Amino acid sequence: MNFANIKFKVVKDLFCYSSIFITVYTGIINNKIVHAQILSPTPIDDIYAQNIRDPDIIGPTNPNYNITDPNITEQTNPNPGNIIKSCLIGCQEIKGSETNIIKPNSSILQIDPTPELKFTSSFINQLNLPIQEEVNVNIFQARDIAHKIEKAVGVKPAFIYISFVPGEIAPNSVSGNYQNNTIKVQEQTTDEIEIILVTGKGNTNRYRLPHVNRGKIDQVITDLKTQITAPQYRNRNSYLKPAQKLHNWIIKPIESDLQKYKIDNLVFLLDAGLRSTPMAALHDGKQFLVEKYSIGLMPSLTLTNTLYTDIKNSEILAMGISKSTQGQAPLPAVPTELRTLVNKLWSGKLLLNEQTTLENLKSIRSQKPFGIIHLATHAxxxxxxxDNSYIQLWENKLRFHQIRELGLHKPPAEMLVISACRSALGDEKAEIGFAGLAILAGVKTSVASLWSVDDTGTAALMTKFYQSLKTSPIRADALRQAQISMATGKVYLENGQLQGIEGIGSLTLPEKSIRETNQSLSHPYFWSGFTMVGNPW
Incomplete structure (x- = not known):
């Protein structure tokens, strides 16, 4: 048979964390590819060609056979030999069986690898995690997790996978060797956004956004972060335009389903390049996203301890550095922040400045397993x-490969909060560190900020967060209450005092930490960067 006369059709549905396998077929008969065609003049190796020798699979050999399925696009590159080979790998290497070939309209969570596997593998590889067994959460387990949380606390979560999938395959974007399964397709600005919505009830829904590609969304996310964080924009609402555009792209397609299932907690599982997006600041034209839903970020369900535990009775170990050390800027509001947390809001222990060492943390926690670790220091x-990322302790910088040395996984701490941190916005490696903090530390939940927030904003948010944590049904709702209180102007600075935090009255801040004695904290710069990662319940 002359394989040069056979054309293949390319379906752009299947991808994994290191390789993008392009599924090829025109239909399924008895779990076999039918009406297969190929554009490549390059013969296909027998090991891959043998499965298409059956006449029932090959169908018409006329090279002009029409492609009519609107879900299938023809690969028209004049020399797509490597792509066709990767297509064949995609068809034949999915668990080594033709029975796993997926139709175009099927959910992406029914194929292997899935966004869950892609994200899990990415974090394992980039964080060098010592994972022994390959156990990945599937769609049914995800639904079960959502259902159990609803049953436990009355909160209805939704898992929202947002990933990039190939929009077009350029010939120079494909590399590797198909024989040893190393075919790779490079990221391209034309990669499209795909959203998978999983809830405790109802169908799993998939949304492809062909009009939103990587290039477009990268630009808008960058614009949003600039409009929020740049000092010259902090008295303006110029962030609204990109915030509304992102809302229209990411939330609007799924909003009717969120309302249908009465969802009140959004858990985002995001592809590289999206993880430093301040989701709380997305805006529908009337209100911020966080005013409607509590929000959390997960690296993946597989890598997250999703069991619910009531955190209200946990004690806090609060450590912080207010003085300048190893060239870091001083944080004059830290003593006020920590004393408020420990003396007025929670029971626990406070360590300040020279006491903030790795040895002290390990020693104290070995005597008493504090459930909440609060670090008011630079990160x-x-x-x-x-490993370029770090947490500043008094005598040294704790690099990320050393975070396990904190011993927070023995026994597992419920939550790690870092109140003074910043991230290299838009850098995918920085995103991995930020989103992977809870995994590295061995805690269920981490809270940190995507950018450096001044002392006033940090003290306001942290105080309101811990005050709300005593009464909120889940952790993410406590963060939501703090963010709403600031966004709506209920928490503010007046005459150098924080106002609007129930239970503690006015909170006087040190003069050195205040830029203005009277200040609104409603701009999203002050509150939207704080992000909950890991278990939001």
């Missing part, structure tokens, strides 16, 4: 190698 999530 930087930097680009390049993950």
């Amino acid at each position: 930087n999530f930097l680009g390049g190698e993950v």
